[in-house]
Amino acid sequence: MRSLSPSCYRNIALLPAIVVALSSCHGDSSTNPPPDNTDATSIASVTVSPSTLTLHVGESGTLTATALSATGAVLTGKSFAWSSSNASVATVSSGTVNALAVGSATISASSGGFNATALVTVSAVVGNTQAVFAKISAGTEHTCALTAAGKAYCWGQSTYGALGTGDVVATTTPRAVATALAFTSIEASLSHTCALTATGDAYCWGRNIKGELGDGTTTQRNAPVPVSGGIKFASITTSEEGSFSCGLTGSGAAYCWGSNIGNLGDGTTTQRTTPTPVAGGLSFTTIGAGADHTCGLSAGRLYCWGQYSSIGDTGSVNRLVPFPIAPSLSFASLLVRGHGGCAMTSGNVAYCWGSIVAPGGTNTGTPTASTGQTYIALGLTDRFSCGIVSSGTMYCSGLNDFGQLGDGTVGTRTTAAPVKGSITFASVTASGWHACGLTPTGAAYCWGDNGFGEVGNGVNTQGSTWTPQPVKSP
Numbered sequence: 134m135r136s137l138s139p140s141c142y143r144n145i146a147l148l149p150a151i152v153v154a155l156s157s158c159h160g161d162s163s164t165n166p167p168p169d170n171t172d173a174t175s176i177a178s179v180t181v182s183p184s185t186l187t188l189h190v191g192e193s194g195t196l197t198a199t200a201l202s203a204t205g206a207v208l209t210g211k212s213f214a215w216s217s218s219n220a221s222v223a224t225v226s227s228g229t230v231n232a233l234a235v236g237s238a239t240i241s242a243s244s245g246g247f248n249a250t251a252l253v254t255v256s257a258v259v260g261n262t263q264a265v266f267a268k269i270s271a272g273t274e275h276t277c278a279l280t281a282a283g284k285a286y287c288w289g290q291s292t293y294g295a296l297g298t299g300d301v302v303a304t305t306t307p308r309a310v311a312t313a314l315a316f317t318s319i320e321a322s323l324s325h326t327c328a329l330t331a332t333g334d335a336y337c338w339g340r341n342i343k344g345e346l347g348d349g350t351t352t353q354r355n356a357p358v359p360v361s362g363g364i365k366f367a368s369i370t371t372s373e374e375g376s377f378s379c380g381l382t383g384s385g386a387a388y389c390w391g392s393n394i395g396n397l398g399d400g401t402t403t404q405r406t407t408p409t410p411v412a413g414g415l416s417f418t419t420i421g422a423g424a425d426h427t428c429g430l431s432a433g434r435l436y437c438w439g440q441y442s443s444i445g446d447t448g449s450v451n452r453l454v455p456f457p458i459a460p461s462l463s464f465a466s467l468l469v470r471g472h473g474g475c476a477m478t479s480g481n482v483a484y485c486w487g488s489i490v491a492p493g494g495t496n497t498g499t500p501t502a503s504t505g506q507t508y509i510a511l512g513l514t515d516r517f518s519c520g521i522v523s524s525g526t527m528y529c530s531g532l533n534d535f536g537q538l539g540d541g542t543v544g545t546r547t548t549a550a551p552v553k554g555s556i557t558f559a560s561v562t563a564s565g566w567h568a569c570g571l572t573p574t575g576a577a578y579c580w581g582d583n584g585f586g587e588v589g590n591g592v593n594t595q596g597s598t599w600t601p602q603p604v605k606s607p
Contacts, residue, residue: 176211176245177203186240186253188223188232193597196228196251198242213242221541221553221600223253233541234554234600262606264307264589265575271512272321273374273565274585277328278307278577278604283315285328286607289587293324293340294355301355305586305593307607311356312336320378321564322371327378328357333365335380343376344406345391351406361407364388372396373470373514373564374424380408385416387429395451396427396439402453411438412454421469423487424515428474429455433463435476435500443472445486445499459484459500470564471515476500481507483520490518490531492549506549512563512570519568520549525557527570535566536599537581543599552580553600570601577604 178201186194200211215225222236230240232255241250266278266286275289275296286307287296294301299311314336316328325339325346336357337346344351347360366380366388377391388408389397398411415436417429426439436455437444445458462484464476473487473496484500485491492503492511506528508520517531517538528549529538536543539552556578558570567581567588578601579588586593589604 173202173204173206174208175202176200176208176247179213179242179244179247179249181240181242181249181251184251186230186251188230188253188255193232193594194230194253196225196230196240196242198228198244198249200244200247211244213244216241216243217253222255224541224596231596233597234602263603264577264606266571266577266604267575268319269560269562269569269571269577270319270321270326271562271564271567271569271579271587272326272371273323274582274587275321275326276567276569276579276587276589277310277319277321277326279316279319279328281575283317283331285310285312285314285316285319287321287326288589288604290585294353295321295324295326295339297326297338297356299356303585303593305583305589306591306605307589309607310338314357318369320369320371322378323374323376325371325376325378327360327369327371329366329369329380333367333383335360335364335366335369337371337378340376343392343404345372345376345378347378347390347406347408349406360390362388364408368420370420370422370469372422372424375422377422379411379420379422379427381417381420381429385418385431387411387415387417387420389422389427394425394440395453396422396425398427398438398454400453402451415455419467421467421474423469423474424471426469426472426487428458428467428469428476430464430467430476431455433465435459435462435464435467437474440472442498443487445473447499458486462500468511468513470513473513473515475503475511475513477508477511481509483508483511485513488515489513490516492518492520492528492530510559510561512561512568514563514565516566517563517568519552519561519563519570521558521561521570525559525573527552527556527558527561529568535582535595537563537566537568539568539580539599539601541600554578556601567598569604578602579604 200208219238223238269278277287297310319328327337369380379389415431420429426443428437465479473489475485483503510521512519519529530549569579583598590602
């Protein structure tokens with residue numbers, strides 16, 4: 134074995150002193166721990182439970198956020214900011230999640246710079262096969278539609294029998310109207326509904342306090358009854374938010390019945406319980422009934438009668454017979470609702486009047502051309518309007534207190550904005566505080582006020598219908 138030199142022994146002898154010196158410089162973690170500067174009330178992490186939540190459209194659920202200290206202790210009294218990654222699918226407020234449409238959304242809760250999330254998955258209402266209709270009409274608190282075969286269905290409020298189901302029971306899904314008749318058109322109103330058969334026979338049902346059903350009585354009818362007189366109609370219209378109805382024959386002769394402040398156009402203010410000819414001998418191509426007035430097109434010219442403030446007249450007296458409005462203009466189509474209306478030229482320029490909300494969120498007393506989007510179809514009320522552009526996109530504007538603009542909010546819009554969902558629409562109808570539309574294949578959607586089930590998605594909750602909801606299949 135090789136022996137160590139004396140100098141090596143001297144170096145080895147120094148090692149214990151070096152180790153002791155190093156220990157003295159760095160300290161011993163077991164006996165001298167670093168100071169703990171963590172505040173026991175400070176948030177070190179946030180959790181959200183449950184981490185996943187599954188809801189059906191229209192349902193609500195609760196998420197709970199918890200703040201934890203560095204030691205894992207629950208910290209009470211902390212506030213959280215909640216948000217949704219997809220507010221068109223699910224919204225959140227103070228941990229309460231409202232399911233609006235099929236899809237998924239990440240719900241976040243944050244506090245003290247820390248954040249946690251939960252995944253919310255929204256599916257369709259159980260058994261909710263979407264309804265397919267050929268025509269749809271929104272009343273103030275109910276909705277009616279026709280299948281391609283002419284079968285009539287209604288849903289929503291039925292206090293006065295407006296659903297025609299034989300009773301006065303409200304429903305949140307389409308119910309068959311109590312008749313074996315097949316209809317070609319249907320019009321829902323404030324509290325009554327009318328429809329036409331292929332042979333031009335008119336039937337009405339619902340409230341009849343002013344004779345608006347035209348059956349010669351003022352008796353409420355919970356199922357369809359024929360309009361008196363045996364007149365064959367080519368089209369029929371019901372008063373939106375009023376109590377009268379009108380129809381056109383194949384030759385363009387106009388008849389009206391029900392309440393009357395001049396809106397029946399017969400030269401009087403006498404209430405009529407059966408169809409009464411509109412005076413003047415004009416031949417109309419289309420006719421529309423508002424809350425207290427009526428308008429029609431004859432040879433492209435606009436004529437209105439009834440409440441002066443609703444007909445675009447500059448006068449101050451009600452018109453008891455058809456009166457020319459904006460005679461220098463020629464129109465191709467007409468939509469009368471609430472306390473006004475819009476007439477469209479052949480180039481789809483809409484001239485609107487009265488207190489209805491014209492496309493773009495404005496209203497004017499006399500016919501004024503709307504600016505902005507060019508629409509191929511309109512839905513109008515005194516509170517909001519919706520229109521379809523050539524691509525099939527739906528835009529809405531006006532008041533939005535019940536989500537009737539379909540954009541996922543309840544904020545008023547003075548300029549039109551697209552409804553949520555990227556849905557292509559072929560038709561639109563609006564009344565009261567809700568709207569409905571059909572796609573080119575007939576798939577039915579409704580949105581807005583749903584206090585009586587008028588959206589038709591199987592529930593009658595508010596807040597879950599701020600975006601287009603599939604109408605449940607009958």
